[in-house]
Amino acid sequence: MNALRRFKRAWLPNSMRFKLLSRSLAVLAALLMLIGLSQYLVMQKFIYKNKAQSLQSQILSFPREAWQQPESDPAGPGRRPMLFLPDASIALVDTNGELQVISSGQQLGEPPQLTPEAYKAATERKREVHFQILRNSRGEEQLVVLQPVDSRGRMMTLVQVSTSTGPLKDILARQLMTFVALSVLALLVGVLAFLPVLKRTLVPLSNMVRTVGRIDAGNLAVRFPPNQGQQEVDRLASSFNGMLERLEASFEAEKEAKEQMRRFVADASHELRTPLTSIHGFLEVLLRGAMHQPEQLRKSLMSMYGESERINKLVHDLLLLAKLDRAPVMELADGDLNGVLREMEPQLRLLAGRRHVAMELAAEARCSQDADKMKQVVLNLFHNAVQHTDPDKGIIRISTERKADSLELAVRDNGQGIGKEHLPHLFDRFYRSESSRTRKQGGAGLGLSITKSIVEAHGGAIHVRSAPGQGSEFVVELPEGETGQAGMEQGDA
Structure with missing residues (x-):
């Protein structure tokens, strides 16, 4: 039952197999019809011409004298030329285009009469086969052969031989029926041969259909084979x-x-x-x-x-x-980041307590910034460094450095550092690592997330370099503002 359903599904009128098979057979049938028509026309011309040549050969096989005034021949009617066709009629054409029938075939009506121009044209082609397919007065179709007979270069008479095309058409009909039977057989063989080829050709596509059936929202790891031997399917x-x-x-x-x-x-x-x-x-x-x-x-x-x-x-x-997530509004203006840091220096030293604070500032540190938001960035990073350094031996360095197309702000400390497994999550909201933020030190773990959002709203980026026992360094990259000569200005406390 399942096999029957699969067969019906595969060979429905709107299925690809059915369409490919039917269209291929339609093309094959059209080609066979074209070949059959061409063969019929060529065969018809060949049979008619071959029959005409046979009649011409029989006419030329008789002595020329046999065609002179046959009705006054003393030998009588038995001496008149008789072709090897009982259903052929023989007539002589005089110079006026009048026919004189000398032999009439059995059950063959009167021979058709051509125009004077046709008879005249036939006399000019003595050796060339000249034949036409005409109908007589009763509508019977006949093959008419005209052959001039001469003696010593002088034309004696024009012989017209007519025979029915019925037997010739019977031959053509048998040939046509044979071709039709062979064509039908070829179509059947084509179907039987094309079915396995078609099935093999559609195997990659069928595999893709089965693969798609296994894919859902919970299983997207399935992939199609990249090379299946068919360019379109690939x-x-x-x-x-x-x-x-x-x-x-x-x-x-x-x-x-x-x-x-x-x-x-x-x-x-x-x-x-x-x-x-x-x-x-x-x-x-x-x-x-x-x-x-x-x-x-x-x-x-x-x-x-x-x-x-x-x-x-x-x-x-x-x-x-x-x-910041919804629509960060920044009052950006070209300004000096060093000025912001100098303005915050007393507050930062107060937060640091007994820790050593060093500021290494570039001579020119202009960038596009929102000064109030940048103060929050510096304060968050500095507060993070204060939390993770020793109150008596801690060292915190703040520096600015101009790069090729950006300005870098760095906050470094000599604290306990951060484990490698925590680095990718430091800027996640509410994230705490065992070696860094803890609830005892205050804060909910949102400071670095806010810092990252503000920096990205400035069109910049922030990253961290740290290792256990080697301290941490947070680097903020900001788009540069007005360029200036780079130098270093140091202040220690």
Whole structure:
């Protein structure tokens, strides 16, 4: 039953197999018809001409005297020329174009009469076969041969021999029927021979159909064989493979985006739950009577204030990230990044505490920037360096350097460094590594994400170089502004 269904499905009128087979057979049939028609016409001309040559040879085989005034011949009618065809008629044509029938074939009507011009033209071609297919007065089709007879260079008479074309047409009909039978046989053999060839030819396409049937949204790893021996199928397979790769990448990106969103919601909920839980705990303590103890009340209020500040900063960072993701608005203007760093230097040294801060600034560091947003970038990177360096032995270096077509801002520290496995995820939201950001140091893990979004909104890029025990270096590349002579200006503290 399954085999029958597959056969019906493969040979439906709108299937490719049926269309290829039917169209191939139609082309073959048209070629056979053309060959048959050509063969019929060539054979017809050959048979008629061969018959005419036979009649001409018989006419020329008789003595010339036999054609002179046959009715006055003393030998009588038995001596008149008789061809080897009982159904042929013989007539003599005089100079006036009048016919004198000297022999009439059995069941053959009167011979057709030609025009004087045709008789005159026949006398000029003595050895050439001259024949025509004409109809007599009764509508019977006859083959007419005209042959002039001369004696010593002088034409004696013009002999007209007529015979029916019926036997010749019977031969042509038999030839035609034979060709038709052979053509039908050729078509049948063609069908039997073409079926396995067609099936083998469509094997790559059938394989592609089965492969497509195995593909769904959860299984896009299937690929079509690149080389199947057919150029068109190979090109189709290559196109399908490219499409599948793009779909797979798109589904993976969508899956990753959903996973990131899930992690984002979970992390944001966790970050909000921690301070809210603390505030709730302090409120419970106060409700149990601690509000009547001034010192306990003050500590609880200070703790709740700190947690509320943490919530406020988290919400502010989330709103800022959402704004940067949606449509970052930057008030870009050509400015000097060194001026921004010098302006922030007192604040940075205050944050550093006892850590050593070094600033190595290029003589000219102009770029297209939003000064307020760049201050946030510097502050986030510097705060990250402060968190991961020793309070007494820590060294933080801030430098600017002009490249061929960009300006680099680098923040380096001599902290514990970051493991290689954490580097690809440092700029993910809420991401923390064991050797870097921790909740004890404050922050929700959004600082580097905000920094990356601001830098990209400037048309720049940020990357990090770090290894355990070798410190970390965050490098920001910004499009250059007005060019200037590069130099170095150093200030240490």
